[in-house]
Amino acid sequence: MSKEQEHIDKLIKDKLSGRSFGAPPKAFIDDLNIRLDKRNKRPLGFFLFTLFTSLLLCTFLMILIIPSSFIVKVKYNLVNNNEGKTKEILGLNAQLSETLDDSKLAFNNREENNLNSVNHFELKDSVDSKQDVQEFKNEINKDKLGRREGKEKNSIGEVYSKVNDTKSKNSKTKSDQSIPYSKASNIDRQVNEQEDSNGSSKVFNDREVEISTMISAIQLPYIRKKINTRDFFNFKNSVSFAETSKELISVIHKDEKSKVLDFEVQLFAGLGFDKVRINNAISDVYSDLLTAQSENEESLNFGIHFNVIYRDLVFGSGLTFAQQREDNDFELKSISVKDSVFISYYDQDVTFDSLNNTVDTVYTPVYDSTQITTEEWKEFEVEQNYSWIQVPIHFGYRFQLNKWAITPSVGVNLGIGVRNKSMKYPNQDFDQFNEYQPVKWTMNLLGNIEVRRQIGLWHVFVRGTYQYGINPVLKSNLFHRSYDSLNAVLGVGYTF
Amino acid sequence: MEINKSTVNKIKKNNRKITLELYHYSFNLLMSIAVRYHKNEEDQMEIVNTSFMKIIQNIEQFKIGSSYFSWAKRITQNVVIDQFRKTKNYKRLFKHTENDAYLDAELSMESHLSSMEITLEAFAQEEIEEILNQLPPASKITFNLFAIEGYSYKEIAEELDIGYETVKWHIRESRKKLKSILKHNTLEIE
Numbered sequence: 014m015s016k017e018q019e020h021i022d023k024l025i026k027d028k029l030s031g032r033s034f035g036a037p038p039k040a041f042i043d044d045l046n047i048r049l050d051k052r053n054k055r056p057l058g059f060f061l062f063t064l065f066t067s068l069l070l071c072t073f074l075m076i077l078i079i080p081s082s083f084i085v086k087v088k089y090n091l092v093n094n095n096e097g098k099t100k101e102i103l104g105l106n107a108q109l110s111e112t113l114d115d116s117k118l119a120f121n122n123r124e125e126n127n128l129n130s131v132n133h134f135e136l137k138d139s140v141d142s143k144q145d146v147q148e149f150k151n152e153i154n155k156d157k158l159g160r161r162e163g164k165e166k167n168s169i170g171e172v173y174s175k176v177n178d179t180k181s182k183n184s185k186t187k188s189d190q191s192i193p194y195s196k197a198s199n200i201d202r203q204v205n206e207q208e209d210s211n212g213s214s215k216v217f218n219d220r221e222v223e224i225s226t227m228i229s230a231i232q233l234p235y236i237r238k239k240i241n242t243r244d245f246f247n248f249k250n251s252v253s254f255a256e257t258s259k260e261l262i263s264v265i266h267k268d269e270k271s272k273v274l275d276f277e278v279q280l281f282a283g284l285g286f287d288k289v290r291i292n293n294a295i296s297d298v299y300s301d302l303l304t305a306q307s308e309n310e311e312s313l314n315f316g317i318h319f320n321v322i323y324r325d326l327v328f329g330s331g332l333t334f335a336q337q338r339e340d341n342d343f344e345l346k347s348i349s350v351k352d353s354v355f356i357s358y359y360d361q362d363v364t365f366d367s368l369n370n371t372v373d374t375v376y377t378p379v380y381d382s383t384q385i386t387t388e389e390w391k392e393f394e395v396e397q398n399y400s401w402i403q404v405p406i407h408f409g410y411r412f413q414l415n416k417w418a419i420t421p422s423v424g425v426n427l428g429i430g431v432r433n434k435s436m437k438y439p440n441q442d443f444d445q446f447n448e449y450q451p452v453k454w455t456m457n458l459l460g461n462i463e464v465r466r467q468i469g470l471w472h473v474f475v476r477g478t479y480q481y482g483i484n485p486v487l488k489s490n491l492f493h494r495s496y497d498s499l500n501a502v503l504g505v506g507y508t509f
Numbered sequence: 510m511e512i513n514k515s516t517v518n519k520i521k522k523n524n525r526k527i528t529l530e531l532y533h534y535s536f537n538l539l540m541s542i543a544v545r546y547h548k549n550e551e552d553q554m555e556i557v558n559t560s561f562m563k564i565i566q567n568i569e570q571f572k573i574g575s576s577y578f579s580w581a582k583r584i585t586q587n588v589v590i591d592q593f594r595k596t597k598n599y600k601r602l603f604k605h606t607e608n609d610a611y612l613d614a615e616l617s618m619e620s621h622l623s624s625m626e627i628t629l630e631a632f633a634q635e636e637i638e639e640i641l642n643q644l645p646p647a648s649k650i651t652f653n654l655f656a657i658e659g660y661s662y663k664e665i666a667e668e669l670d671i672g673y674e675t676v677k678w679h680i681r682e683s684r685k686k687l688k689s690i691l692k693h694n695t696l697e698i699e
Contacts, residue, residue: 021684022656025637029657032634034540045532045558053523394598
């Protein structure tokens, strides 16, 4: 660095040091007081947001914990020999009942005592299962006695029918008994007997055991896991049944007869396409220019919804993160005034000799200055970005078509502004930017249409949403700026 | 004003009286930085008040017994840098563009004036600030950070996320322009 350079830096630094500005102007103090007030005040939105999310969380937990009526249905195919099959049929039903008790007890105990294995518990014997087994044994004994006496051989299907007839007669009595969980068992009567090639074993297809029981949603995966193990099909008094199992399927679904309300949770993500509406503009020209220089961009949105379904009426709410994005190429007029120095004239200095002849003429330029005003348009790229946490509240009706369903719904969407970027728009003369603060709350009217495909307790869905902004997101004395949005999301849901 | 543990605690508890006392105490420092970057009062107020809010929000990080003004100055400089970086496409401002043709044309006069000695005695502080504000935004912040705030080339390059050579170029161009303006104004005064 040359000495001259150091010189100019030091000169300016020294000259600027020690400047006194006196007391702060009133405008500064007023602005500071506003900022301090804002700092000391917790926003109302924060409390409402906390309250709402707490309520949602509580509701969600209640849905998980409170027991409701479910049907547990076990379908299976098996191959077994004649001796084993009767015991197996008896055993499977008893096993299923025990498993449910076992799972529920194990689950509760695991929660309470932090124990992991169900084998540590003394299980309560199901009254139903004991009775079923006894009834079935009596029938088998009668069957054997009959054969010994030369009577016509009863088919296995007839034996099952008898058991089921007896069970249905006793069902009323059973429901009155004081047992831990409401329970009704049924053995599917459709049993096909087929002789295999060796003639020593039989194939039974499409068997089902069904039990209706009160369990909470949080226990479902545990019980499902328990049923879907090969050990479940191993019975103390049966032959090596598990080895011959071909297919183990457990189906757990809500008991439609006892069901009043369905609850479901949905997770989704998708894209939004926004359209700007400019209202109350100071002039049409200003509005047209703003619109012409604005280009909307697609934005991401995602969230979680909770729906309550009564018959086919759907009430839903949730939380959504949504954005509105614009890419503006604003052209601003720039007027620059430059000082320009020019040679105004030449000062003529003439030297004469004694005879008055010109000896020499020296021309010295005389400078003058003027101001040149130039006007040009410069383009500024400005990206506007509003981010919201939205709370939709909507009502709809579900049209069911087998596993497909279409749900149109309408409602409102309350938006809490969480973040904004830029917020710069040209002033009326388009020669500089004004900065704005968007509103903290918005309300949109919304219309949804959802198409879903049910897969067990799960469903996948596509939802289109149109939102009409009731209040502007940005208000100024020059314009009001509102948005209309079209969103398309893809999601997955679970019904409790 | 003495900034001790009690003062810090009161500010943390939003004691308005102590906070405003600290504001008056800090105002001269904050304003002296703000005027070097902005000439209109609203922009200056934005720098001063944003910086002061950061000061009181982070007051617990202030080490009692150390220099309050150095700490507050650093916060204000960071606010200035942050605001500059928030300018859309601020990096474009560092490119040598046609806007600088004006600067180059002015500098062509320099040969004519080069023999003059630069002296600032005739200038008021406000005039020097006015002259600094005539620099293009990128040159202004670079020169201020280097010559007045004492940042190194490397620090400026890192803070503004620009190249080392770009920093050097802007400081060199700022000096040329400042000299040109100062000499020209000196001529006018004479």
